[in-house]
Amino acid sequence: MSNSDEEINNTFVHNTKKRKKTGRLREVMKKLRVSTHEPGDDCRCKRLKCFDRISSEQSAKFLKDFNSMNYTDEQNIYLCGLMNVYSIKRRRSRKTEEMDANFHQTHFTYKVRVIENDETKEEPVCYKAFLSIFGIIKGKLEHLQKSLKMSGTAPSDKRGKSGSNKRLDNNIKDLICNHIKSFKGRQSHYSLNDTKKEYVPEDLNIKKMYKLYLDAYESQNHVCYETCRTIFNTEFNISFGYPRTDTCSACDEFKIKAKALRAEGNIVELIRFTILNNLHKKKAQTFYDRKKNARIKSKSDVEFQAIAMDYQKNVSLPNISTSDVYYKRQLSMYSFNIHALGDASSYFYTYPETCGCKGSDEVVSFLFQYLTNHLDSRVKHLEIFCDSAGGQNKNYTVIRFIHFVVHKMKLLDSIKITYPIREHSYLECDKNIGLINLKAHIEVP
Template sequence: MEDYIAVYQKGDVSQCKDKRGTTSTRKLDDSDIITHIQSFPAYQSHYTRKSNPNRKFLNPGLTIRKMYDLYKEKCLTEMTEPKKLKYYNKVFNTKFNLHFKAPHQDTCKTCDSLNFKIRGTDDENVKKEFEVQKELHQRKADSARENLQIDAKKINDAYVLTFDLQKALAFPKLTTSVAYYKRNLYLYNLGIHCFNNNTGYMNVWNEIEGGRGSQDIAVCLVKHLKTHAVTQNHVIMYSDSCTGQNRNIKTTLSLLKLVQDPDTSITTIDHKFLVSGHSYLPNDGEFGIIESASRRHEQIYSPDQWIEIMKTAKRKEPHFVVTEIKNSEFKSTAALEKCITNRKKTTCGYDFNWLNIRWLRFERNHPLQFQFKETLNADMPFYKVDLSKKQQGRPAYLYNIQQGPLYPSGRPVTIAKKKDMLDLLPYIPPIYHKFYKNLTVDIPTRSSILNADERSSDDEITYD
């Protein structure tokens, strides 16, 4: 007020602006906050890649408050003044597309889309059309689940199972705040639930042993069936509709080879697919038991500890049967693919799409042919696809084809990831150090750079 009077007395009224009640326009420097947020590893989710390709996800153990507390710790060590929580939150929300928990597919995208369209239109005829579409979609989903319940009772005549891949399980799991800034290694688990003995089988491997593609999944399925269903004639399998992992030519060839194997009694394999968004399987409940048990362990230093958690997670019998899959067991289907013609037409000339297939059948009597339906209706006929090459002579049986290793030199980690692992060694007991010190590093080459997109799609981590 004194400054105002002094200016007034000098006669320069243009300078006497009362700024009481106005907001300061001084812009705060947010570079330290941006740098701190960028220091946390972020991952993309395959559930949102198409709809929101720029969205990434942080470790689900983090929160804004936790990140801000870590930011204050950093400022304290650097002897700088931290910004307020409100400003940290503003920078996080306005300059980043980050979330803490990737969406699990608990809701159906088709149902959600149709519900949105139904609510968004005032035209009764259009609304009724959307409602009919939704009704048909849900009937298809209900029918698939009813088929699973019916087939689950056929245990006297067939070996019946469901399978699914659990979310990637991170290790090392540490309580130190430093770990939030570091990348993780991951353990993969293909769960197989057998209805014949009501047992869950966990097939596990870490990311330096194998990946999460269709060939990896097929290896686990074939190994399980050759171990537990070798005396069965008929196998019935259910899975979700993930085409990249379950519904493709690589998985098909692996099962065709198995059904021809003279060392087994299997003559028919039926692989059926639930409707996307409505594919809750017994495996999901078993995965929940494992994840619940892991919460009792604040620290997990190695894959062996995850395996032990799985073995003891279920307190009532039958306990989970855990099998560790080694790098040498993962086989490539490249040799099998060279022996066939990957046709896109059925024997009757129908152009088919893998995305529409709901039922695959493989039979010993048809060594280079698979059958499929676009429905689970038992009364509908199968389409047939002939994979044999048009050449003279007797076609080669797939079971005679030797498959080469899928990862001949193992699966190296990036230089940055190994550095992060070595940085965490002070917080890990020495008994586990050898595992991390012996990690093979991926030295970038021209071919690896060109194939980076293909590799990342298989290695992508999804938090659920």
């Protein structure tokens, strides 16, 4: 039997095996492989002349069909079907001493099924030919013989079915679940559909939660890390890190009022607030639908481009852990991001507060630099998606700049700017900004 990598069958049977590591038992998965068998040599049988009656093509077909079986149990049943067992009283021994004689209770014969002229007939083969045709070893055949003598059936693969693995106690499982629930998560208000997914702070992870569990319950109920990890992944729908830190005040107000109205039993008012909240979410979804359609169009139309733009959170410098820094005047760093929806390219404009503010003049300066230096010259129509910040994006300065680009400079044929409803302005810029580690050790700009 060969166990080389080229001969390993693609079908695997999974089994759980325990091993000791750092003084603790932990479960690991082991793949039990069904190996590919190779043909053996000629049996050189003078009595049955097996390989004279069975051609090499037929022998190769027997082995191919045998190797195509995916499970060990299937192979065992197939081989046992080609074996006949007979009960005999006793075999005569040539030894003089009766105590040294070997007594046999069973006798086995072997066969193969050959198809000739659309008819299946059984051809008897010897012991060595049976091993050679199916590429099995002597120990494998003795295992089959023993099973047929004891039970009359083919043996079953008992790997991974010993039942020795201890099951997790329900009380300990409930304790782990309650421990995970103690980390209060919150839902993302950007998901307009009903979802049960929760988010916990980004500084947490499964290992930290497991260590906290050990600190609280180590003396009474100890479990391994893999058990806690499995329960976390299968029983809960939790992610680490909030999608955004700000939430929609209108959505939060509806949740508070709806909870109070349900407690009072005021169904009429609850229905009215539900309709208003659904309308609020429909307006938010309209913004995302327009942005999605613009992204698809910009990928196929060379004369059309869509961009999203937004400011990053201010970074105060120096950004170090020394406590005295919080009581001193710090330098603010600003960063403005423009994200092209067509090719997902991103442009950052970073400057300290000594060079400028975060107003409309800076926004139009960055837009002008992007239009004249980075925008494809074939683009004739531009669509802009940004939030409704009055001092930055939604003001007369930006509108006059757009009018100047289209009618005075004649750089583009049209520019369309879309503002979402308040606090529902999740843009691709937020993903780009999230890649920057604002907690890093920063001393100078």
